[in-house]
Each structure stands twice: as C-alpha cells, then as structure tokens.
Amino acid sequence: MSYCNVNGQCVAENDARIPVQDRGFRFGDGVFETIALHQGVPYQYDWHMERLAHGLRALKIPFDTALLQPHCRELVQRNGMRDGILRIQVTRGIGSQGYLPDPSHRLAGASFVIETQPAAPVSPIPVLLWQSSLRKISTSALPVQTKLCQGVNSTLARMEAVENKCFEALLLNERQQLCETSSGNLFWVTGGTVYTPSLSCGLLNGSTRASLMRLAQVTEAETTMEALMSAESVFITNVAWLALPVCGLNPAGKTWGNHETCHRLRQLLMMDRDAYSMSHRSEW
C-alpha cells in the first residue's frame, strides 16, 4: 500500500481526501511542485522549495515551506520510493465561498498534500509537437512563472496535441513569441548555440530548464516561430523527460533531425542527478 501526507497526517493513498470547501478544489487556489525522486533523493529539493515559496508569496498564502521536509522524508521512506515523482501541493485551505478569502483563512491556514508517484524513465525517442490553437496565459493576468494549480490551459493544449497524434503542445504567448510546451520548457539549437525562451516571455521557470542553464551554455531569447523554423534541432525538458528530442512540428509539417546536443545535455543532467543524490543522501 502507498501513503500520502495530508496536512501532516500520513494516510493510505486511497483514503487521502480533502474537504470540498478547500479553495484548492473550488478555485485551483494554490501552487504545487513535482520533484524528480532519484535513488530516494528529491533532486534539487531546495530549488523547488524556493519556487514554491515564491509562488505562495505571489498568491499571498502564508505558509512556512520549511515544515514540509520532515513529512517528505517520512513519506519517501514509508513508500519505499526510490525513483519517481514527489508531488507537493499547498492551497489556501478552507475559506470563503467567494473569490475573496475569509480574513479567518489566516487562522485556519493553508492545506498541503504530499504524494509520491511512480514514474518510469522516459526513453529519449524523438517526439512530435502540435502548435496549439491556445496562447499561454499572460503574466499580466497570473504569476505564471510558478506552478499554479490552474492547469486548464495546459490540459486543453495537451489534449488537442494528443487528438492530433502529437506527443505535446507548443504554446506561443499573447505577443506570438515562443513560450513553452504544455508540460515542459522549449530549447533549440542554431549554429551550435543552445537557445531557450527567456522568462520574460511568460513561461514556467522550470527546474530542468534551470539545471540545464547551470550545467551548460544556454542563451535566453525573446523570439518568434521563425527562430524555431530555422533551427538545426529542437528539444523539450521537464523533470520526467529530462531532455526529449523533437522530430517535428504539426500541422506545419516541419521536421528536425540531429539530436546530438539533446542527448549530450541529457547525459549531463543524469550525471548531475547522480551526483546530487550521492551528496544529499544523508538528508533523506
């Protein structure tokens, strides 16, 4: 049997429930993190906690992220989870029925749920992207750099891609600039240089994107579809895929080959993850 942690209580996964009055359920009023578990160690845990805290501040949800680690450690050990995903969600908790949170929500406090999820390693087989009919939600409307529990834009984009026999959706922002995919960040290679859209394009500040920018030379760019169309190769990143080569974009019918850079950077990410697990084992 697998367990979850709900507000500090370890419960069987099948019994893990939250009140229907939780604003996470009513309005998606919260933030979450999906952290790669590698050899029993959550990769870049501190980085994820910083992004979570940033998201909570953006949503004005008072919560001390430091109290999560003991619960995460207990859950990883109890579930015997070596490799997979550690998912942490923090919501504003039980509050008013309308959009304006009760003043009392600061007393009732935020809710949190911690889960481990099995995740098979994703083989780096080249995938197809679908150019979404949707635009990414603008930074003028939401603090999109953090993982908000506002997943309908990503969900609809990914469903549309799969209906069109593609693996993943490519989203532009409202200024028609390259932004991200529905579940990952976008990279391309031109003249040997690796590019990725800059955060100012209104994309999720992805953890794998951040790791890659630490491990390799990556140039941030604010640019349009033309940059992708003239690229030598394209790949996408997230905690589950690491780096995944892209072989084409539909409905344009554009194709890319030459996935060497993607495979090289994927190796770098795997080595970094191994090193992280080694050096942080004692904490977990």
Add this chain to the structure above:
Amino acid sequence: MSYCNVNGQCVAENDARIPVQDRGFRFGDGVFETIALHQGVPYQYDWHMERLAHGLRALKIPFDTALLQPHCRELVQRNGMRDGILRIQVTRGIGSQGYLPDPSHRLAGASFVIETQPAAPVSPIPVLLWQSSLRKISTSALPVQTKLCQGVNSTLARMEAVENKCFEALLLNERQQLCETSSGNLFWVTGGTVYTPSLSCGLLNGSTRASLMRLAQVTEAETTMEALMSAESVFITNVAWLALPVCGLNPAGKTWGNHETCHRLRQLLMMDRDAYSMSHRSEW
C-alpha cells in the same frame, strides 16, 4: 446540520470530502455555477445548466447535467434552504498525475459536488472599485465565458482591491478594454443608455447580466476606460448583489452619483426573481 451532495451521496457538510487525486484539486480542472436560491427555488436554473454544459464541452469533460436536478432538489429540501446560494461544481474527476487526462478518466467519470450556502441579501449601498493591476485572462488562453475553477486571477484582483479599501476590482482585458469586475459584470449609463462590455471583450457570461439584458434595454460595447470616465453612473451585478451601485473608482479618484437606473433595474430583477419562484415552485 447542513448537508452536501458529493457524487450523488448526501453527506454532512463537515464530512464532505473528495480524493486528493481529483483533478479539480490538482489543477482546478472543472467548472462551477453559483445559483441564487429565492423562496426555495434556484433562479434561472435551466440557464445555469446551459452555461454549465457549455463549460463542460469547452473542457471536453463528458457529463450529463440532467442528472443534477434531483440531487439539487433533495439537497435544497433537506437543508431547508429558502434563500441563499446553490453551488454546483463538476470536475474531470480522478485522473492522471500530469496535465494529460488518463484515457481511463472517461470510465471513472467526472466528479460533482452540490452545496447550499447561506447568503444575506446585499444592501444596495454604493461601493468603491479599485482598478486592478492585473488583466483578465484572455479568451486566447481559456474559455473564460464559463465559470472555470481557475479562480486565482479573480482572487488576487479582489484581494488587491480590499487591501486598497475598495469593495471590488475592475479588470481590463489584454487589449485595455473594459471587461468585468473580479466577481461580477460591469454596467454604466451615458445619456440615459445602459451599456455593458460585450462578450467579445472576454468576460464571464454572467447570469444576472443575462437577466438584465432580457428585462431591459442594454447596449453591448467594446470600449475603454474613457467610456467609464464620462459615464453618468456605474453599477455591477452578480447573483448575490443583483445590481450594486458604484460610487467611485480608485486610485483615479473618480466618483459617480445618480444611482436611479441601478435601483430601478434592481427592482426589475427582484420582481423577475419573485415571478420565477412562483412559476417554478412545483419543480422544486
């Protein structure tokens, strides 16, 4: 004690829970309706069911809204709720951990929660608006005409308004056009004509807005802040407020008086609600 209905089961409000795996909790992946209960009758129930069905189609959530009415009727009677709010939420249900719903979610099916909530009548005392620093989420990113469980934009806008000692937030769309408030629709009067932003401005298709357009002459407009600045009077609508006069906009320091049109339309709405309750009593 008050009850909720969770997936067809009537349970005590304090015991009403949903699994943490529900995509409503994970991603706000659902839609909801708030319906005015008046004399034990949900006002404009059929209209709300049409908007709910429209939202479910937009989110590609297969669900037959016709199955809700017997549960709503049972709950209203059981809670003895005469005047208040009937809230119905339908989510995609338990699904995958990522944005892409499991193919199996069509088998597990959507989840729904029905609640009644007490709501005191809102006195038509003129209120202050705060011009939000946020823009409304664009129709290019989400089907915003329906009540998506994606409430962070509205929540942050309303919190900002209250922090600035205003009742409610005024949001422009990404084209700087008048759009709506965080919890209601916007109206203004110029030269005796009543105006409201047209649906093409990317606003919620509000039920009170729709009722007003049926009961009175209202002109839809795509326009900017200047129209509001030169208006004779301004008011806002939703199911709880009906029509609420606006006395000013901050930080601009603009003020409006002359709330006669608002009060007259409010009377029309109340009469229509009375007539609706009378003629639909037998169904409830």
